[in-house]
Amino acid sequence: MQSRKKRTTNFEKNEQATTTAFEAIDNLALTMITRKNRDEKPTLLETNEFLMSLGRSSCDTPGGRLIQTRTDTGAYFKIPENAAAKLCVDGSVGSQTYFTPRNPFEYSPNAGDVRTPVLGLSVLGDRQKVPVSDLDEDERIEYINPVTTENTIMVEGTATLSNSGQITVHNFNTTAPGVAFFIRVVPQNSADVNVTFMAYLKRGSEVSPNDYSHNATLRRAGDTADVTGEPSARPFAWFLSQAAVNISDEQETWTIGIQHLPTVDENGRTSESGVNYTISITASRCLFFSEMSKLWTDSGCEVGPETTHERLHCICDHLTAFAGFAAPNPLDLGKAFTFDLDRSLIAIATVCVVLALYMVAVSIGRRLDIQDERKRQKRAYRHLSRSATPGKRLLSWHLWASVVKPPVNHFSRVQRISCCLSLLMSFMLVNIMFYRGDRNFVPKPVTVGDTELELPFSWDTFIIGLESSLIALPINVLIVVLFRYAGARPDASAGVTSSRPGRTERHGFIQKGRHGVDIALPRYLPTVEGAGSRYGTDYTANQTLHVNRLRTERSKFDSDWA
Known part of the structure; x- marks a missing residue:
């Protein structure tokens, strides 16, 4: 209760400090804008994490206007010509633009939805801000907001031929309603830059060339989308608007399937091999801060077709503080599989070799079990009851070593070999769950003083090894215990009931x-x-x-x- 009360108090202090700071900034801007001449170079005010630009332009300037704080931020507003006429005050348009990489409205209950820098645009009149809202469709204001790509997750795959009857499938989950998709499928080999991909998208866990809701042809010159998507000038890219995908729930499962059209080489031969590619999916939503509700909402804003994995394009019918929900693949790209034998050849060969060795080991183990049983029968009349040595105890409890020379009990070699196979296959299966192409397991060097040390393994591989052991060991330990402590099978030929x-x-x-x-x-x-x-x-x-x-x-x- 005390921690919750303390957190509420901190939010209240943050709100009060933010409100006071912006009131001071607005008063300073209204004072300075009156001293600006028309079409004068904008005035830039800069602190550590806050940029503000003040400018005044003539209303009779033809065309639209591009307003930004500083070029290197990558953020700017685009005001169409029709809207500029409505924003004129006394023959000029006064503007206040700010940019901050951090969210100043952290006291908002849904502040965690903001994953981009925050930028704002206000029209300044005579000692006051000019409210701008309910703009017509041809008057709406656009803005570009940069998106960080350092956490982008790439998933690898191999596209099969479109006439092969096979398709590579990726599943992913959305984490917010009302998002748009930006999909990139880029060939990994430079020799495949002229390849043409076929992409099929559908809500749910299955998709095929005959069963989809959206499809697109992705090529180097840009994509050719169907009527539900927007054409993109980006190579191997596909943008789907919010209206096209129409996501109403926070959690939805989607599936995308990838194929490629046959390619012809310089000699006129058609290539039938698979094409390796890297796919990324970005879910985006445009947000603005409502001073009335103190919430980030997307009302009156939509994601524009110029959105990519590096920037967010938004189109809004009003002005305020803007940001965006741009998830550079926090999507759950859970699996990538295909029925292409070439990709699975090593795995299939490994399993076949293991099973073949198992059959040989079982054959040898069974023959040795029979020999051991005959030796035990001959020694039965004068069996010596002696305590086992530490070496024999270790041999008895070590599963792999006891296969070579097991102790004298009913836990046979064949049973031990079967337990070894179960243990090996379990660890192989569990590791398949973790080691996928969308993760980088290269160990990062550790710097100690002026020395850089290369670690033999990464922290991720250590954690995966621990998780794999916790999943695979319990069931295999149970199997071994059942074999070890199960009672011996009674001899039916004796005709007498055992004790x-x-x-x-x-x-x-x-x-x-x-x-x-x-x-x-x-x-x-x-x-x-x-x-x-x-x-x-x-x-x-x-x-x-x-x-x-x-x-x-x-x-x-x-x-x-x-």
Whole structure:
């Protein structure tokens, strides 16, 4: 409760400070604009994170006007000629423009939606601001706002031929309603710059050349979109307006499929190989700050067709403080797959080799298990009960090492080999979930003093290894435990029911051996009937019969000796 109260107090202080600062800035601007002559060079006021430009231009200047604070910001306003006539006051247009890379209205409840710099434009009259709103369509004011691209995520893929019946598919999720899409599909190889991509888009998790809602042809000279998209002068680019995609929910799943048309080389031969590309999808929305509701909203503004992954183009029918929601791919580009065998050849070959080695190992392991069982049967009559050495304990608990020489128990080699295969395949499957082409795992060097150290692994790979272990190990440990502690299978040929589990009595006859160690008869002993040899092949789980036989033989031996 105290932290919430403290946060509310901080927001109130931020609002008060911001309001006071802008009131002082506006008063300064209204004072300075009266001293400006028409068509005089704009006056620039600059602080660390705030730029303001004041200018006055003649109303009789033909054409539209381009107003900005400074050229290197990349932000500017474009006022059409029809709107300039409405903005005239006493034969001139006074303007106040500001630019700040940080959001000054952080006290707004939805301030987190702002992901671009904030810029504003006001028309100044005689000691007051001139309100501008409800402009007609041909009078609307446009502005360009730069978008940072340092966090842009690129996803790689391979486009198949349009006549192959295959398609590479990417799924992504939107994170806000009312956004527009800017899609780029750029070939990775410079030799493929003349390739023509076919893009198919649809809401949902599936798309195909026969089932889509939007499609476009993307080429080096720009795209040729269908009636629901806007043509773009950018190569291999596709812009879809807010009205075209019509996203009303915050979370929606969309799917885009990529193919390429057949290409002809210099010798006139048609290439049938896949084309590697990089795709990025930017979701954009234009926002302005409402001083009445203290919220960022997009009412009266729409995303313009000049929007790219580097800048946001907005068209509005009013003036205020503007910003934008431009997500340079915070979209969940979850998967990229195709049925092209060439891309999956290494993975398929790896799985096939692993399965082949598994079959060979199972064949050898089964043969060794049978040999071990025969050796145990021959040693059953004089089995020594000795404590296991540390080395044997380690061999028993190490899954991979125990395959070569397992300890004497019912956890066979075949079962251990199967557990090893399960462990290997589980880790391969889990790693597929994390290692995709849209992530960079190159380790970053660490600087210690004046020395730059190259790490053998990146922090991302360490985290992925830890996550993979937490996902794959529990289920495999459970499998191993089930095999290790499962009861031995009863011998059906003995015809006698084995001892019940849980009994604590010894299953054998104990006496001192020749070397001072206890000789313990095993649980499975030679039967009395038909046991002509000391190492008979028929066994029973009933030790009472065998003990009685030994006592009888001992009494006969004592009477003969006497």
